[in-house]
Each structure stands twice: as structure tokens, then as C-alpha cells.
Amino acid sequence: MGSGSGCIAALVLLFSSSLLVLIPYPAASLPLCTDSRSPLPQPTPLTFCPYNGTSCCNSTQDLRIRKQFEAMNVSDPSCRSVMKWILCAICDPFSGELFTIGTAPRTVPLLCNSTVSANSSQSSGSASDYCSIVWDTCLNASMFNSPFAPSLQGQAGLPMNSSSTKLTELWQSKNDFCNAFGGASLDESVCFDGEPVKLNATVAPAPPSGLCIERLGNGSYLDMVAHPDGSNRAFFSDQKGYIWLGTIPAQGSGATLEIDESNPFLDLTDEVHFDTEFGMMGIAFHPNFAKNGRLFASFNCDKSKWPGCSGRCSCNSDVNCDPSQLPSDNGAQPCQYQSVIAEYSANGTSSGPSAAKTASPAEVRRIFTMGLPFTAHHGGQILFGPGDGYLYFMMGDGGGTGGDPYNFSQNKKSMLGKIMRLDVDNSPSAAEVSKFSLWGNYSIPKDNPYTEDSELQPEIWTYGMRNPWRCSFDAARPNYFMCGDVGQDEYEEVDVITKGGNYGWRVYEGPLLYTPSQSPGGNTSAKSIDPIFPVTGYTHSEVNKNLGSASITGGYFYRGTTDPCMYGRYLYGDLYAENIWAAIENPENSGNFTSSHISFSCAKDSPIPCETVQGSQLPSLGYIFSFGQDNQKDIYLLTYKGVYRVVRPSRCGYTCAKENVTAVSTPSPTSAPSYASSLVYGRGSLFLAVASWLLLASLRVLL
Numbered sequence: 001m002g003s004g005s006g007c008i009a010a011l012v013l014l015f016s017s018s019l020l021v022l023i024p025y026p027a028a029s030l031p032l033c034t035d036s037r038s039p040l041p042q043p044t045p046l047t048f049c050p051y052n053g054t055s056c057c058n059s060t061q062d063l064r065i066r067k068q069f070e071a072m073n074v075s076d077p078s079c080r081s082v083m084k085w086i087l088c089a090i091c092d093p094f095s096g097e098l099f100t101i102g103t104a105p106r107t108v109p110l111l112c113n114s115t116v117s118a119n120s121s122q123s124s125g126s127a128s129d130y131c132s133i134v135w136d137t138c139l140n141a142s143m144f145n146s147p148f149a150p151s152l153q154g155q156a157g158l159p160m161n162s163s164s165t166k167l168t169e170l171w172q173s174k175n176d177f178c179n180a181f182g183g184a185s186l187d188e189s190v191c192f193d194g195e196p197v198k199l200n201a202t203v204a205p206a207p208p209s210g211l212c213i214e215r216l217g218n219g220s221y222l223d224m225v226a227h228p229d230g231s232n233r234a235f236f237s238d239q240k241g242y243i244w245l246g247t248i249p250a251q252g253s254g255a256t257l258e259i260d261e262s263n264p265f266l267d268l269t270d271e272v273h274f275d276t277e278f279g280m281m282g283i284a285f286h287p288n289f290a291k292n293g294r295l296f297a298s299f300n301c302d303k304s305k306w307p308g309c310s311g312r313c314s315c316n317s318d319v320n321c322d323p324s325q326l327p328s329d330n331g332a333q334p335c336q337y338q339s340v341i342a343e344y345s346a347n348g349t350s351s352g353p354s355a356a357k358t359a360s361p362a363e364v365r366r367i368f369t370m371g372l373p374f375t376a377h378h379g380g381q382i383l384f385g386p387g388d389g390y391l392y393f394m395m396g397d398g399g400g401t402g403g404d405p406y407n408f409s410q411n412k413k414s415m416l417g418k419i420m421r422l423d424v425d426n427s428p429s430a431a432e433v434s435k436f437s438l439w440g441n442y443s444i445p446k447d448n449p450y451t452e453d454s455e456l457q458p459e460i461w462t463y464g465m466r467n468p469w470r471c472s473f474d475a476a477r478p479n480y481f482m483c484g485d486v487g488q489d490e491y492e493e494v495d496v497i498t499k500g501g502n503y504g505w506r507v508y509e510g511p512l513l514y515t516p517s518q519s520p521g522g523n524t525s526a527k528s529i530d531p532i533f534p535v536t537g538y539t540h541s542e543v544n545k546n547l548g549s550a551s552i553t554g555g556y557f558y559r560g561t562t563d564p565c566m567y568g569r570y571l572y573g574d575l576y577a578e579n580i581w582a583a584i585e586n587p588e589n590s591g592n593f594t595s596s597h598i599s600f601s602c603a604k605d606s607p608i609p610c611e612t613v614q615g616s617q618l619p620s621l622g623y624i625f626s627f628g629q630d631n632q633k634d635i636y637l638l639t640y641k642g643v644y645r646v647v648r649p650s651r652c653g654y655t656c657a658k659e660n661v662t663a664v665s666t667p668s669p670t671s672a673p674s675y676a677s678s679l680v681y682g683r684g685s686l687f688l689a690v691a692s693w694l695l696l697a698s699l700r701v702l703l
């Protein structure tokens, strides 16, 4: 306990030429422990520390704190109770913030200080100057191993001083003491006031009346990435293997997305294997792309068609899987299809990568290659962490007959059903190469969770995923890493991804126990794991009684200025049902999310008219493949029928009191159709016509 660790969440990358400089940024508090992991519900109640329920301590740690406390032999009864609370604060679900993630680990939590508590969003009660209370109460008390010893500041671990000391022997004055121990977390949202951290519950604002969208383009894309140079441009990629560079028109300009499909930025269609669930699944641009021109594509390939498509099979003896015993899936050989991350370069032009209109199709470096056991569930999104500069790679359970038959997601040696975290700025050291059985050319970040759980493959960041379909980092709070994880039969989940987390599949489907029908790869018992349950989501029956399918498409926290009523809500949707939800977190930073269905309609003055659902005014999008975000933090829907952008609510006749309606002339309001009628069933013919080349992330007919 007690020793913090450098956390991705509290660091942001600045780039000066080729050098990475890490500086702390004001991160908002998410419930996290000092080891950057999620607090977990404790099966055994704690007997000493008053943190029953979800806690950063288990019974072993609770016992250790009790022993530490007893060994201190605090002389004064009032100070004794204060000291117990201070030692136990390490069990608080916000201990990561209280002991300040990212800066030097502390022996004492941040004690609420009069100078900061006025601005704190924490409910302050009477103990607003807790630091003074601690000083006044413990001033004359003596104790062994005082955690307040000045020599311990900035040191990890337990105090080592064996002589009994009084506070007055350690600190000259209350001011000195509170200078050292008083304060609040970087964003001033939490400090310790002698009780478990409670965030102010507020009355959650009512959900917005609707989401107004305009159609900017006709293309079907799977991924969109804002140009890292901060301009009004973005890259769009499709499933076949093209990447285009498009220019985004200003909000309200009436112009369309400028994208020249006949001149792709990069054409990888010769390498990419394109089929129902295969293709180019994601693209990522190095955070320093504007200078170094490094870009990455994540795609599937076919070993029988391309010599570059060869990697180890994910079904192998390390994971108790024999490829020769794998049942045939759609006539494919096991590991005939592979998942690849490859690096390319747009560094060719003399004017620099920002001016580049194309990139070289020559592969610069192969980052990762892995053979897939079956033809479904291989996620494939890649994202650079805004806080740490590492590449996150989302991988599904590999599919098969459904229910993850080989139990890959729970297998800590398997790369299936995982989110991986790779360092693509450094080649692996000789030591890494000999120690780890790496899947490619990357090195392992020093704080990946295998360092604490030696059973984990070193690449793994989280496990127990089924098919993470679209993850994002909150632009305002980069320690909020959100993923939609596609469900099996009943539940589509939204997860907050944290270090080393086990998100439960296939022991659980969302919050529900799941009973697999087949277990050739063995089973994992519910008792043996500490699952992290989704923060929100929806049941299949909620969206889709007729189609018989649902598949989540994770989106973004809305951080744009265009629709102020949407600000701070996490937007996500369903691939098939064309439903959109907005989840609000209340209190802010608490991890307590509540989702609402959001009705949506198309602006009357949309640059490209939206198609409408037969017999209604509602826009028909086809499938919602992904969401996107531009450099203005405006949000996009990437759908079968094109690229749609979230616009001012008044353009659809929605009311948002916070909208600046004086800024632009408002088109005549249209009636805002209700959500209920926006559910579209019976699109059978369209469905069949396009199914052969659509991404059907979890279509149950395939399983």
C-alpha cells in the first residue's frame, strides 16, 4: 500500500523535436487506487478500515493497516481516531487522487485545507479545514513511525522511523504542517476531510431535447481521425483499405465534406482482406505526426493471398489451444486470416508531413501480427493514449461458435479479448526480446500491469473483453478511457477502461452471469475473478425486438461548443437499431453514469439532404459504424449512408436554453420527431443487399 505509481492519467505529452517531455496536467478524479487500478467491491467486509463495499483495500491490506496503526501506539485517544482515518484513506475509492497520481507518492492523503476547500466540489460539511483539525488534535500526541515525518515526504512505502515523535517535534507550526500536507487534487475535486470522499450529488440536468445532425458526405467510413496538426482536416478510412484526407467545412457554412475518393491518402487494398468482419479496422496517427509523418493501420489480411500476412497463431500451446483441432469457420484454415498493425510514413515531401496529401504505401515497420482462430470478433481499433503516447490496440475474443468457446478472453496468456498497450516509439530491447515472446516490433511500457500480475502477457492492459467496438479518450479528462464492448445475447456494455481491469467476459455478459454452451478451452469460475462491471449500457430487448440483433458502437464524450446541452455527455449508439444514447455522469467524476435515449433528426438545411425512414421525417442512417471527433471537438456519426455532424440544436427545432441562437440566423423550426417512432424494423431487403460487405460486428446469425 501507500506507494503510488506514475499514472498515465496525470501525464500529458509535449513534443519538442524528437524528445518526449512529460508534464502533469490537471486530471479529473475518476475513482482509482494508488496503483491506477479501479477500486473493486470487496467480497469480505473490512474489519478495521471503514471502507466496506467498493474499496481500494482487501482484507489482507485492511489487516496490515490495523497492525501499522497499533504499532504506532498513538498516545492520545482523539488523535488515535484521526490517525486511523488517515491511515485508512489509502482504501478510499479515490485514493489515487488523494495520494496524487502522477506526482511523488505521499504517506499522507491530501488533507482538505481552508484555502482550497472553498473551491472544492466535494461536499465539505463542517470539516472544511481538516488539516487544521489534524494539527490541533494531534499536536501533542506522540506516535511511533509518524507518517508526518518530513524525511518521508515524496518517499514511497511505510515510515521507517522507530522513535516516538510529536507533531511539534517534526513541524514548527500549523502553517508549515499544512503547507506540506494540505491541499486538494490537481483539479481540486477531492481532498481528505476525515471521511470517505463524497462528491456533491447534484440534480442531473434533464437530457437534451434532441440531437441535431447534418449530412456532410456520402461515403461509408469505419474510422475518422482528426489531423494531428490541429487543422480543419481529418482522415477517413474505410473497410476495404483506403485512407482519405478530407477537409471539414465550418459549422453552419452549408458546405459539404471535401474528400476526393479518387485520390486516397493511402491505398492498402492490396494488403487488406475485406469481408463481412474483415478489413481495415482502424487507423492511428502518431501524436507527433505533423513532424515525423508516422501513421499506423490496423487491418486483416489473408495468409493465402499475401506473403506479408504471416504471424503466430493466437490458438497455440501457450493458451492450451491446438490449431489443428480448431473447427473450420466459413471454410477458412485456422489463422489463415491475421490481424496486423503496420506503420507507414508521410514523411516523403520536402514541405513536411502536415502538407502531405499522400503517404507511401511501403510498409515502414510491422508492429504486430497475429493469426485469428475464427472469422469474427477481432475489434482492431488503434488509439494513441493522449496522456502517455502509447498505442492501445483493441482485440475481440476471436468469435467462433459464440460464447468465446476457448475462453480466450479470461486467459491471461492469450491476446484475444484484450486491450493491449504498446510502446511504438522504442524498439524492443534485447532483454525484452529474450524475456517476452513478443508478437512484433514494439516495446513494453514499464508500467503495464504484468509487473504486478506476472501471469499476464506483458502487452495486456485489460482483459475480459468480448469485442471492443469503438473506444475513445475523453478530450477533457484523458484518464477517462471509454469503450463500447459488444454483447452476446443480452447486454451491450459501456466500460471505463482502467489498468489491469478484468471486464468479465465470458464469465459475465455485462452485469449478468453468462453460461457458455461449450468449453473446449476450460472455464473460469465467477468466484475466482474480480470483474469490473459496465458503467452503463442497454439490453437487447430495449432496442430491438424484431431484428434480433444489437451491437454497441461506442462514441465520445461530447466536448464541442456547438450543442452546449450535450456538453459532458458520453454519446454512443447501436449499429443496427440506429438508436443513440447520451450518458451523464452524476456527480461529475464519480463514475456513476445514467443513460438516456436521445432522439435525433436532420437539419432542414443539411448540405446533403438526409434520407428519411419511409413514412416519416426521421433520418435513415443505415448502420452506425463509428463516431468521430474533429479538432473542434465536434462529433460525427460514420454510417452506411455517410458522414453526419452534430450541429446546433435550433437547426432541428430542438430547444437548448444554453445555445447562442443570436449567433446565426435560425432556419424555421421543424417538428422534432419523438424517439419512439425512430426505431426502424423490417429493413430486410437493404440488410441483405449490403450484408456481404458490411461490418457486422456481432451479428448473431454468424455465431
Ligand SMILES: *[C@@H]1O[C@H](CO)[C@@H](O)[C@H](O)[C@H]1NC(C)=O
Residues within 6 Å of the ligand: 045, 046, 047, 048, 049, 050, 051, 052
Ligand atoms: C463492514 O461490514 C461488516 C459486516 O457487514 C461489519 O461487521 C463491519 O463492522 C463493517 N466495518 C466497517 C468498518 O464499517
Ligand SMILES: *[C@@H]1O[C@H](CO)[C@@H](O)[C@H](O)[C@H]1NC(C)=O
Residues within 6 Å of the ligand: 058, 059, 060, 061
Ligand atoms: C489482497 O491484495 C493483495 C495485493 O493486491 C493480494 O496479494 C492479496 O492476495 C489479496 N488478498 C485477498 C484476501 O484477496
Ligand SMILES: *[C@@H]1O[C@H](CO)[C@@H](O)[C@H](O)[C@H]1NC(C)=O
Residues within 6 Å of the ligand: 073, 074, 075
Ligand atoms: C504505548 O503507550 C502507552 C501509554 O501511552 C505506554 O504505556 C506503552 O508502554 C506504550 N507501548 C509501547 C510498546 O511503547
Ligand SMILES: *[C@@H]1O[C@H](CO)[C@@H](O)[C@H](O)[C@H]1NC(C)=O
Residues within 6 Å of the ligand: 115, 116, 118, 119
Ligand atoms: C477559488 O475560486 C476563486 C473564484 O473562482 C478564485 O479566484 C481562486 O483563485 C480559487 N482558489 C483556488 C485555491 O484555486
Ligand SMILES: *[C@@H]1O[C@H](CO)[C@@H](O)[C@H](O)[C@H]1NC(C)=O
Residues within 6 Å of the ligand: 120, 121, 122, 123, 124, 125, 200
Ligand atoms: C458542494 O456542497 C457544499 C455543501 O453543501 C456546497 O457548499 C458547495 O458549494 C458544493 N460545491 C459544488 C461545486 O457544488
Ligand SMILES: *[C@@H]1O[C@H](CO)[C@@H](O)[C@H](O)[C@H]1NC(C)=O
Residues within 6 Å of the ligand: 136, 137, 139, 140
Ligand atoms: C498541547 O500542549 C501544550 C503545552 O503543553 C498545551 O498548552 C496545549 O493545550 C496542548 N494542546 C492539546 C490539544 O492538548
Ligand SMILES: *[C@@H]1O[C@H](CO)[C@@H](O)[C@H](O)[C@H]1NC(C)=O
Residues within 6 Å of the ligand: 149, 151, 152, 160, 161, 162, 163, 164, 165, 169
Ligand atoms: C526519526 O525521528 C527523530 C526524532 O524526531 C528525528 O530526529 C529523525 O530525523 C527521524 N529519522 C527519520 C529517518 O525520519
Ligand SMILES: *[C@@H]1O[C@H](CO)[C@@H](O)[C@H](O)[C@H]1NC(C)=O
Residues within 6 Å of the ligand: 113, 114, 115, 116, 174, 175, 178, 179, 180, 182, 183, 184
Ligand atoms: C494550506 O493552508 C496553509 C495555511 O492556511 C497555507 O499556508 C498552505 O499554502 C495551504 N496549502 C495548500 C496546498 O493549499
Ligand SMILES: *[C@@H]1O[C@H](CO)[C@@H](O)[C@H](O)[C@H]1NC(C)=O
Residues within 6 Å of the ligand: 217, 218, 256, 608
Ligand atoms: C450525395 O448523394 C446525393 C444523392 O445521391 C447526391 O445528390 C449528391 O450529389 C451526393 N453528394 C456528394 C457530395 O457526393
Ligand SMILES: *[C@@H]1O[C@H](CO)[C@@H](O)[C@H](O)[C@H]1NC(C)=O
Residues within 6 Å of the ligand: 292, 293, 345, 347
Ligand atoms: C523525415 O524526413 C527527413 C528528411 O527526409 C529525415 O531527415 C527524417 O529523419 C525523417 N523522419 C522520420 C521520422 O522518418
Ligand SMILES: *[C@@H]1O[C@H](CO)[C@@H](O)[C@H](O)[C@H]1NC(C)=O
Residues within 6 Å of the ligand: 201, 204, 586, 587, 590, 592, 593, 594
Ligand atoms: C447516480 O446518478 C443518478 C442519476 O443522476 C442519481 O439519481 C443517483 O443519486 C446517483 N448515485 C450516486 C451514488 O450518486
Ligand SMILES: *[C@@H]1O[C@H](CO)[C@@H](O)[C@H](O)[C@H]1NC(C)=O
Residues within 6 Å of the ligand: 660, 662, 663, 664
Ligand atoms: C453569441 O454569438 C454572437 C455572434 O457570434 C456573439 O457576439 C456573442 O458573444 C455570443 N454570445 C455568447 C453568450 O456566446
